[in-house]
Amino acid sequence: MRLSERIRYVGVNDMITELFERQWPLPFGVSYNSYLVVDEKVALIDTADIQFEEEFLSNIKAEIGERKIDYLVVNHMEPDHSALQSAIRREYPSCEIVTNAKAAAMIEGFNGITEGIKVIKEGECLxxxxxxxxxxxxxxxxxxETMVTWCEEEKTLFSGDAFGSFKVVDKSVIDSEPTTFEEYEDEMTRYYASIVGKYGGPVQTALKKLGGLEISRICPTHGPVWENHITEVVGLYDKxxxxxxxxxxxxxxGSMYGNTEKAALSLAEALKARGVECGVHDLTKENYSFALRDVFKYDTVILGSPTYNNGIFPPVRQLMQGICDRMVKGRRFMAFGSFSWAAASVNLLNEMAVAAGFEILNEGITFKQGYDPAKFDAESLSSLV
Ligand SMILES: Cc1cc2nc3c(=O)[nH]c(=O)nc-3n(C[C@H](O)[C@H](O)[C@H](O)COP(=O)(O)O)c2cc1C
Ligand SMILES: [Fe+2]
Ligand SMILES: [Fe+2]
Known part of the structure; x- marks a missing residue:
């Protein structure tokens, strides 16, 4: 597919894989984007997931026929983009791999390729x-080892996973109707929160480094090619x-027998009645990436967990640990939960929230055994938000 006379999209859509990195659900699938720059020399930028060799190679052939690929540019070595390097070498034996020193070492480690690698440095030109x-x-x-590739003449940034999104690109590869920013915003945020979330500092450094480029097209390795919503996409990453x-x-x-759940739902109602935007997540039914997405989206985190083996109920602990691992900053926090004989979960969650530097909205509500509105005043708790 032509993005311009010289730039072609040769990516694939994946509606087969259920869990990205074997942990993040893909309700709308994911694409592995790869691009050809067709000039006097032909450069391929990144490859695709191992499951899609045939389709990927045929996409390339559809664009360049019997021409050969001169360069394979490797921006990033996560196997969703690097697993087909050996297939490209087999099909195009004279193709030179162009990448940085750190990636070159990973190419050897993952794919056993040591020959025909051109190691480039920051700012170098091909x-x-x-x-x-x-x-x-x-x-x-x-x-x-991550790098990005810039084509000044086309004002195009091949950005790797940066600005990428879950969700296949099945309507239009370019972000023009019916492919909109709004349609991808949630899945881009969930991709960011799950995979990139810990690296806010490096993302800020990258945004500053690339800030001087006059960009009119962003070609990420997942999700749409951004031409019409560059401001929104860069703004979202910055935020x-x-x-x-x-x-x-x-x-x-999370709740085993419904008591913590009843409290959660009554609080959700009270927040709704106040007009507060609220994402509600049952962590026993839903992968925690959806809640993580909303932790990145909203300024207040409220967690409900029964006490379990003198600790936090495991699905809730997983989310809280995920928040701490990603070094999320500047949130307001509250916890609640049922217990039977000795409450522990709320205090433990508060300790983690304090360590994360969160503002604690109140000391948390623990209630013994059955849910009873008299023990859990959703209305006054919602007023703290
Ligand atoms: C395996 C297991 C371990 C538990 N550990 C504790 C505990 O250490 N301390 C405590 O007070 N209650 C403990 N409980 C009791 C629950 O916290 C209590 O039943 C609570 O009401 C469950 O809330 P839920 O209805 O939201 O699931 C445990 C329950 C189970 C099933
Ligand atoms: Fe990646
Ligand atoms: Fe990726």
Whole structure:
């Protein structure tokens, strides 16, 4: 598919994989984007997931026929983009791999390739004929070897996972009707929160480094090619990487026998009645990435957990640990939960929230055994938000 005369999309959609990285659900699938720059020389930028070799190679053939690929540019070595490097080498034996030193070591480690690798440095230029590719290192977005590739003549940034999103690109690869920013915003936020979330600092460094480029097309490795919503997409990344959130609540809970759940739902009702935006997540039914998405989106986190083996109920502990692992900053926090003989979960959650530097809205509500509105005043708790 042509993005311009010289830039072609050769990515694939994945509606088969249920869990990305074997942990993040893909209700709308995911795409593995790869691009060809067709000039006097032909460069392929990144590859695709191992399951899609045949389709990927045939997409390339559809664009360049019997021409050969001169360069394979490797921006990032996570196997969702690097697993087909050996297939490209087999099909195009003279193709030179162009990447940085850290990625080159990983290419050997993952794929056993040591020959025909051109190691480039920050800012170095690869001439293709009428256009040049230039490389900028963006370490820890979200691996250490990560770089982006810039084509000045096309004002195009091949950004790797940065600005990427879950959800296949089945309507239009480019973000023009019916493919809109709004349609991808949630899945882009969930991708960011799950995978990149810990690396807000490096993302900020990368945004500053790339800020001077005049970009009219962003080609990420997942999700749409951004041409019409660059301001929104870059703005979202800037906001997420600064851990900036809008007013609202991520209300997530787990419950074995429904008591903590009843409290959660009554609080959700009370928040709704006040017009507070609130994402409600039952962590026993839903993967925690959806709640993590809302932790990045909203300024207030409220968690409900029964006490379990003198601790936090495991699905809730997983989310709270996920929040701490990602070094989320600047949130307001409250916890609640049922117990039977000795309450522990709320205090433990509060300790984690204090360690994360969160503002504690109140000491938390623990209630013994059955849920009873007299023990859990949802109305007054909602007024704290
Ligand atoms: C395996 C298991 C371990 C538990 N551990 C504790 C505990 O250490 N301390 C406590 O007070 N209650 C403990 N409980 C009791 C629950 O916290 C209590 O039943 C609570 O009401 C459950 O809330 P829920 O209805 O929201 O699931 C445990 C329950 C189970 C099933
Ligand atoms: Fe990645
Ligand atoms: Fe990726």
């Amino acid at each position: 001439p293709l004929g009428s256009v040049n590719l230039r490389f900028f290192m963006v370490p820890m977005v979200h691996w250490p 997420l990487s600064r851990y900036e959130a809008s007013h609202g609540v991520c209300l997530a809970y």
